[in-house]
Amino acid sequence: MKRTDQERIERELKRREKKSAVESRRVSNREDTDATPGGYIQALLERLHYDKTTIYNAMGDDDILELMMSMKEDLPEKQWESVLRSAVRKTKVSDKEVALTELKETLAQA
Secondary structure (H helix, E strand, O other): OOHHHHHHHHHHHHHHHHHHHHHHHHHHHHHHHHHOHHHHHHHHHHHOOEOOOOEOOOOOOHHHHHHHHHHHHHOOHHHHHHHHHHHHHHHOOOOHHHHHHHHHHHHHHO
16 A cells, blocks of 8 residues: 555544545534523424414423423523513414413423
C-alpha cells in the first residue's frame, strides 16, 4: 500500500471520528434543552389533545401532571405561567382562557 493511500485512510478515519463526536454532542445538547421553557412548551404541546375549540385533557391527565411536576423542579416559578400560555397559544384553540385556567389548576395540584 502506498503512503498516499495510508494517509487517505487516516484522514477518512479522522473525519468519521469527528463526525461521531459532533453527533454525540448534539444529542447531549438536545437532552439538556428539555429543561428550558421552550422544551417544556414543546413537550406540553405534544401531550395536549385538542381541536379548534377545546383542549380536552388539560385536567386529569397523568402525563401532563408528571410534566408539570418536573417543570416545577426545573424552572423558576415566574416562568410557569408563560410556559402554559405559550403552549395554549400554539394550540390555536378558541377557548384559550378556559384551557389556561384548567392547566393552572393542574399545575396547582402538581
